[in-house]
Amino acid sequence: MHSRFLLSLFLILGTSVSVFAQYTEELNSNRPGSSQGAFSVGTKVLQFEAGLNLGKEDHDLLFTETDALNIDYSVRYGVWKEALEVSIMGSFQRNNIVDTRNNNETSFSNFRSNTVGVKYLLYDPYLKKDLKGPSLTSWKANNRTQWSDLIPAVSLYAGLNVDFIEDPEGKFVNSTLNSEETIGLSPKVVLATQNNFIGGFVFVTNIYANRFTADSKQFGYVVTLTHTPTNWFSIFVENEGFKGDTYADQLFRGGAAVLITPDFQVDGSVLLNFKDTPNRTYGRIGVSYRIDRHEDDEYIEEKGKDARKAKKDKKNKNKDAKKAKKKKRKDSMDPSGDDGEDGDKL
Numbered sequence: 196m197h198s199r200f201l202l203s204l205f206l207i208l209g210t211s212v213s214v215f216a217q218y219t220e221e222l223n224s225n226r227p228g229s230s231q232g233a234f235s236v237g238t239k240v241l242q243f244e245a246g247l248n249l250g251k252e253d254h255d256l257l258f259t260e261t262d263a264l265n266i267d268y269s270v271r272y273g274v275w276k277e278a279l280e281v282s283i284m285g286s287f288q289r290n291n292i293v294d295t296r297n298n299n300e301t302s303f304s305n306f307r308s309n310t311v312g313v314k315y316l317l318y319d320p321y322l323k324k325d326l327k328g329p330s331l332t333s334w335k336a337n338n339r340t341q342w343s344d345l346i347p348a349v350s351l352y353a354g355l356n357v358d359f360i361e362d363p364e365g366k367f368v369n370s371t372l373n374s375e376e377t378i379g380l381s382p383k384v385v386l387a388t389q390n391n392f393i394g395g396f397v398f399v400t401n402i403y404a405n406r407f408t409a410d411s412k413q414f415g416y417v418v419t420l421t422h423t424p425t426n427w428f429s430i431f432v433e434n435e436g437f438k439g440d441t442y443a444d445q446l447f448r449g450g451a452a453v454l455i456t457p458d459f460q461v462d463g464s465v466l467l468n469f470k471d472t473p474n475r476t477y478g479r480i481g482v483s484y485r486i487d488r489h490e491d492d493e494y495i496e497e498k499g500k501d502a503r504k505a506k507k508d509k510k511n512k513n514k515d516a517k518k519a520k521k522k523k524r525k526d527s528m529d530p531s532g533d534d535g536e537d538g539d540k541l
Contacts, residue, residue, distance in 0.1 A: 220457060221426070224483035225269070227450045227462035228433045230401045230417040233316060233348040233389035235280030238273045239488040245269075246481025250466070254473040261473070262291045265307070267481075273489075278316035284354075285309035305359060310383055312354025320346045321391065347388035347400075354383040356406055381406040395423040413439040427454040431464075444468055450479070458485045 225231055226244050236242045248265035267286040274281055289304035320343070358379040385403040392398065401417040415437025423429040433448040450464025459482070466477040 221454055222458050222460055222483055222485050224452070224460055224462075226460070226481050226483050227452055227464040227479060228399075228417075228419045228421075228431055228448060229435060230399045230419040230433065231314065231350075231352060231385060231387050232397075232399055233350040233387045234319075235273045235277060235314060235316065236271050236485065237487075237489045238275070238277055239490065240271075240273045240485055241488075242271045242483065242485040243269075244271070244481065244483045246462075246479050248466075248477050248479045250475065250477030252473040252475050253471065255471040257473075258295045259473075260293045260295060263477075264289045265477075278319075278350075280314045281312070282314065282354075283309070283311050309357045309359070310354040311357065312352055312383065314350050314352040314385075314387070316348065316350045318349040320348060344390065344392055347390045347398075350387045350389075352383075352385035352387060354385075356381045356383055358406075379409060381409040381411075397421040397423075411439065411441070413437050428452070429454075444470060444475075446475070458487055459483070 222242070223232070223234075223236070224242070224244055226246060245266070245268040248263070248267065250263045250265070252261040252263060253259070254261070265286055265288040267284075269282055269284040271280055271282045273279065286307045287304070288307050289302065291300065291302040293300050356379070358381070383403065383405045384407075385401050388400045390398045397420075399417075399419040399421070403415055403417070405413040405415075407414070415435060417433065417435045419431060419433040421429055421431045428451065430451045431449060435446040435448070437444065446466055446468050448464055448466045450462060452460055452462035454460050462481050462483070464479045466475065466479065468475045
């Protein structure tokens with residue numbers, strides 16, 4: 196227990212996941228953490244994320260030792276607007292279980308999850324900052340955290356779980372799925388927030404309700420802190436807590452990601468907890484790759500008083516530009532004007 200505590204302390208002090216953001220020139224992945232950032236991958240961007248997990252679970256009450264192999268995956272695509280993303284996320288797991296009382300060994304495998312969903316950005320506090328641009332008179336204003344930075348971007352994710360509950364031998368990978376049906380449908384909802392701080396720090400929170408119409412309902416949260424000391428390397432630390440009718444836990448993750456090219460990333464991470472029903476330790480490696488057909492950046496149209504004022508200012512600015520252009524054209528046609536060359540030509 197002491198060594199596990201030191202390991203978790205090391206993760207908290209020293210690590211964080213690849214930066215979540217709106218469309219950027221470099222790939223931004225949800226890996227290697229398990230939270231979702233508030234922003235989409237960008238319109239016409241198709242992104243693939245996958246990982247291989249190897250772990251061990253020891254259950255003191257059931258007297259079992261489990262060796263697990265898990266493959267997780269997601270496909271994300273930005274459609275219609277910068278604010279919208281559609282995705283398919285899931286994982287497949289194989290367990291090899293040994294009963295320590297009689298040394299009896301069994302194994303089975305199944306999909307732990309398959310979820311089809313959409314995510315929409317409800318509020319983007321960085322939009323005005325991008326349009327306004329940096330301060331030209333204050334270096335401090337551009338290089339220190341301000342109160343406005345505490346206002347996060349907010350998005351809502353809604354998905355449908357498609358659970359293949361029973362395998363041919365009648366066993367279950369997920370012990371919370373206790374149904375005689377072979378396929379179960381249930382909703383998943385996630386409220387995601389994201390703060391981008393000065394110095395390459397990103398803080399993401401997810402509050403979720405999963406399978407809340409089924410017997411295996413689960414409610415929880417994920418908080419992820421990311422730091423990018425360079426533009427090609429990032430570290431993260433993450434805490435996930437959840438509670439259901441049959442199982443509750445606190446999970447801790449940490450690791451790093453390396454951007455090999457603007458469209459390709461590799462990552463590694465570990466997971467652990469502090470209970471013995473079961474005690475869980477996992478190692479994870481993964482990759483992210485995107486096919487980037489993104490075009491010009493879009494700015495989500497604002498609404499309300501500020502939007503009307505901005506629209507009016509833009510209209511007036513265009514009018515002034517047209518008047519100035521018309522006046523310049525008129526002056527150039529006047530032989531008595533200051534432009535002698537135009538006067539000679541006419």
